[in-house]
Amino acid sequence: MSNVNKINNPLETRRDLARHLVSLLEPLKKFSVSGGYCLGASTARYPPKIAAMEGWSRCLWGIGPYAAGGEKWPGMDELLNVLSRGVDPSDDAYWGDCRPYDQRLVEMASIALCLILAPQVFWSPLSETAKNNLYRWLSQIEKLEIPKMNWCFFRLMVCAAFRSLDLPVNEKAEQDCFDIIETCYRGDGWYQDGENGGFDLYNPMGYHFYGLVLAALAERRGVLGDVYKRYIERAKLFAPRFAAWFYHDGSGILYGRSLTYRFASVSLFSACAFTGLELIPWGEMKGIVLRNLRHWFSQPILDSGGILSIGCNYPNLIMADAYNSPGSLYWALKAHLILAMGDDHPFWKAEEAPLPAGEICFSEHVPGFIVSRSAEDSQLLVGGGYPWEMNHGAQKYAKFAYSARFGFCVSHSNFDIESCGCDSTLLLSEGDGYWRERRNVLEYRTGEHWVSSRWQPWPDVDIVTVLARLGDWHVRIHRITSKRPLLAVEGGFSVPRFTDNDESVMKRQIAGTGEALIAFQVHASRIAALEENSLRKGKLITSAPNLNVVHPAVVIPALEGRLEAGSTVWVSAVRAGNSELVCAEAPPQKENYSAFYKISG
Numbered sequence: 001m002s003n004v005n006k007i008n009n010p011l012e013t014r015r016d017l018a019r020h021l022v023s024l025l026e027p028l029k030k031f032s033v034s035g036g037y038c039l040g041a042s043t044a045r046y047p048p049k050i051a052a053m054e055g056w057s058r059c060l061w062g063i064g065p066y067a068a069g070g071e072k073w074p075g076m077d078e079l080l081n082v083l084s085r086g087v088d089p090s091d092d093a094y095w096g097d098c099r100p101y102d103q104r105l106v107e108m109a110s111i112a113l114c115l116i117l118a119p120q121v122f123w124s125p126l127s128e129t130a131k132n133n134l135y136r137w138l139s140q141i142e143k144l145e146i147p148k149m150n151w152c153f154f155r156l157m158v159c160a161a162f163r164s165l166d167l168p169v170n171e172k173a174e175q176d177c178f179d180i181i182e183t184c185y186r187g188d189g190w191y192q193d194g195e196n197g198g199f200d201l202y203n204p205m206g207y208h209f210y211g212l213v214l215a216a217l218a219e220r221r222g223v224l225g226d227v228y229k230r231y232i233e234r235a236k237l238f239a240p241r242f243a244a245w246f247y248h249d250g251s252g253i254l255y256g257r258s259l260t261y262r263f264a265s266v267s268l269f270s271a272c273a274f275t276g277l278e279l280i281p282w283g284e285m286k287g288i289v290l291r292n293l294r295h296w297f298s299q300p301i302l303d304s305g306g307i308l309s310i311g312c313n314y315p316n317l318i319m320a321d322a323y324n325s326p327g328s329l330y331w332a333l334k335a336h337l338i339l340a341m342g343d344d345h346p347f348w349k350a351e352e353a354p355l356p357a358g359e360i361c362f363s364e365h366v367p368g369f370i371v372s373r374s375a376e377d378s379q380l381l382v383g384g385g386y387p388w389e390m391n392h393g394a395q396k397y398a399k400f401a402y403s404a405r406f407g408f409c410v411s412h413s414n415f416d417i418e419s420c421g422c423d424s425t426l427l428l429s430e431g432d433g434y435w436r437e438r439r440n441v442l443e444y445r446t447g448e449h450w451v452s453s454r455w456q457p458w459p460d461v462d463i464v465t466v467l468a469r470l471g472d473w474h475v476r477i478h479r480i481t482s483k484r485p486l487l488a489v490e491g492g493f494s495v496p497r498f499t500d501n502d503e504s505v506m507k508r509q510i511a512g513t514g515e516a517l518i519a520f521q522v523h524a525s526r527i528a529a530l531e532e533n534s535l536r537k538g539k540l541i542t543s544a545p546n547l548n549v550v551h552p553a554v555v556i557p558a559l560e561g562r563l564e565a566g567s568t569v570w571v572s573a574v575r576a577g578n579s580e581l582v583c584a585e586a587p588p589q590k591e592n593y594s595a596f597y598k599i600s601g
Contacts, residue, residue: 011294014348018071018339020297021062027306028059029075034093035086039307040326042317046103053095053107055327056082060110062333065340068117076121083111083122084130087137095137100145103323108141109154109210112161116217117340123165135167142170149184149194150202152177153210160217178227181207189238190366198387198397199367200256204242204268208235209334212271219275232277239272239279243288244360244371247378247404250291253371254549255380255402257321257390259312260329262301266292267334273347274337282346283353289335290352296332308332312407312549319410319549321391361449361469368444368451370469376577378404381467381474383444383451394439399424400467400476406493406525406576407550409543419544422491423556424574426465426478428457428563429487438465445599452599460484466600468593472585475530475593476572479600486563490536492527493576494543495520496551508583511538516557517583524582527557530571530590536561569600 009020031037036052037059044051063073073079085093098104111134114122126134139162141155159174184191184207190199191207211231218228245253245265252265266289272279279285299313308329309315338347361372368383380402387397392410401424402408409421415433427435436457444453450468457463460483468475476490495518498504504520514529516538529536536559548554559572573587 011290011297012352014069014339014341014343017290017293017336018066018069020293021066021333021336021339022074024306024308025059025062028055030305031055031307035082035095037327040310042310042320042326044103044325044328045322046325049096050103051325051327053086054103054325055330057107057110058327058330058333060114061331062336062339064110064114064117064122065337067114067121068340069342071339073121080122080125083134084126087130087133089133098140098144101147102144105141105144105146106151106154108138109157111138112154112157113213115161116157116164119165135162138162139170142173147194148180149197150191150206150210152180153206153214156214157210160214163221164217181211185234186366188364188366189234189236189241190364193387196388198256199369199385200387200397201258201261201265202256203238205261205264205334208238209267209271211235212268212275212277213337216271216275232275235268235272235275235277236279239268239277241362241364241371242268243280243284243355244362244373245378245380245404246288246292246355247373248355248375250288250293250295251378251404252292253378253380253402253404254312254407255382256396257393258324259396259549260310260320260324262308262312262329262332263292263296263335264332267337270335270337273345274340278346281353282350284355286347286350287352287354289338293335314552316546316549316552318412318546319392359471363446363448363451365446368446368453370446370449370451370467372469374472374577376405376472376581379474381451381469383446383467384438384441384453384455385444386440394437395421395425398438398441400426400438400465401474401493401574403493403576405550406495406523407548409494409547409554409556410549411547412544416544417489418541419547421543421547422489422541422558423494423543423548423554424491426463426476426488426490428461430484431487435489438463447599450596450599458482458484461486464600466596468596470588470592472577472581473573473575473588475588475596476570476574477593477596477600478568478570478572480563480568480570481566482563482568483565485565487560488563489541489558489560490527490570490572491541491556491558492516492574493525494548494551494554494556495523495525495576496548497542497553497555498551507579509540511540511557513537514559516540516559518555518557519579519583522579523576524579525555525557525576526574526582527559528573528587529559529561530573530587530593531569534561534570536570569597 036056215228370381412419
């Protein structure tokens with residue numbers, strides 16, 4: 001059942017969104033504890049007391065804009081009471097003194113936003129003692145060491161709040177963060193999230209979101225300096241292209257870490273509107289944000305108590321990151337920044353518009369992506385920029401393809417092919433049951449609608465993979481040089497096995513020489529071996545439950561084969577989408593992809 005229908009809210013207007021925010025946060029009151037909200041029994045890498053503070057503070061990403069837009073938040077007195085006690089060292093609800101790299105430093109940003117947007121609500125009513133305590137507590141972020149990545153914006157948000165309240169600012173600490181952010185910029189609108197970081201959704205929902213918010217605040221103070229102008233110009237480069245990540249039904253391409261933040265991905269467009277930047281037409285921007293919210297709240301993302309669940313399209317702790325506590329999810333409320341704007345803002349006055357019709361395909365040379373949107377899906381082909389080790393890092397970053405419609409699988413283990421999440425990847429084994437996938441990439445290149453990568457699952461096994469978009473298909477060319485014999489399984493996209501009530505009606509399946517196809521009533525997925533005289537066999541793999549981030553039960557068409565020591569070239573064509581089209585369309589002919597052989601080596 002749709003959660004939107006359950007709360008009887010169409011999410012079409014500013015008023016709808018404001019009512020929805022109240023309904024979404026109302027259930028949290030039942031879980032109030034000293035200093036925050038205790039929203040579940042699972043844990044993150046920081047103590048439960050900090051997790052409770054996090055759950056409370058992340059609600060402010062929505063409440064701050066709500067209050068700035070002129071609405072009176074129900075329970076504001078209790079909210080200010082938690083704030084006052086949380087920063088009072090003599091109170092048993094005190095959030096505590098922070099340490100370097102402390103999670104509480106992250107949560108300061110939402111408090112800072114509230115102080116900036118609505119000081120008459122969040123600052124003026126505080127006693128002088130509470131104001132002094134709050135300033136002292138927040139100022140810790142100016143002194144303590146923080147990671148040299150998107151965390152720098154948390155300090156900048158606090159400094160911006162201090163300036164807005166005419167409080168002292170540590171200008172050196174502030175400048176240090178401006179300087180670090182510049183070292184993260186890689187060009188063409190893309191930031192790398194720290195020295196060993198990835199190119200992922202933190203680019204729109206982190207770097208560009210905070211950069212635009214800070215630029216808007218500086219402009220309102222009449223001090224729009226060069227650094228803020230750079231943030232605006234970079235967003236102008238990035239935002240129109242990021243729109244292609246979203247599909248016509250409101251879903252978006254799922255890629256990288258922190259997918260449990262869900263609709264935080266559209267917060268970039270909320271920040272564009274807040275800054276007054278019509279980087280795509282207002283109606284299209286409004287459509288991306290509101291359709292995305294409607295999409296998420298049509299999924300079972302709320303638990304029986306009305307609390308956002310850890311997971312992606314359904315509750316799923318398997319795919320969570322180590323820093324996801326039960327309250328982390330409310331960071332998604334950054335998308336609600338549009339509540340700070342009145343009904344007369346062009347964003348709200350515009351009529352919601354669909355995405356442009358027609359197919360889109362383009363290369364993102366900095367991160368090594370090929371982005372495409374068709375009538376059937378939005379997809380990403382990935383060169384494989386793999387960041388630091390994290391939960392399911394290889395599956396979140398280094399698969400060959402990612403999809404808005406079909407998601408991707410993580411893994412239970414590297415043993416047992418059904419548990420490995422073998423969709424959109426090439427798995428290799430010495431025959432001992434242990435499977436290796438693409439992880440670290442030694443180098444990658446991009447061209448017109450193609451990306452290549454070189455990777456080594458073993459030191460003496462070298463693979464160059466070229467991914468090329470050809471209409472609704474993509475082709476993979478693997479040039480493999482190995483000093484050992486290996487078994488291999490290559491997966492296509494995973495498709496859902498069940499409908500809401502029962503097993504899906506199967507229309508067609510193929511598992512034979514050189515091809516695998518699975519087609520249900522709506523969705524289908526196909527992979528075909530295109531190398532001459534292929535010895536690879538098609539098979540259908542029923543994945544272990546709850547590995548896919550979108551669908552809890554999936555089937556994966558795959559090719560399995562054997563590699564002898566020496567050099568081998570495999571070519572695969574992969575397609576997923578509407579059943580009748582996937583079943584009817586023939587794979588690309590050799591003349592359409594032969595040019596990519598040269599790229600592979």
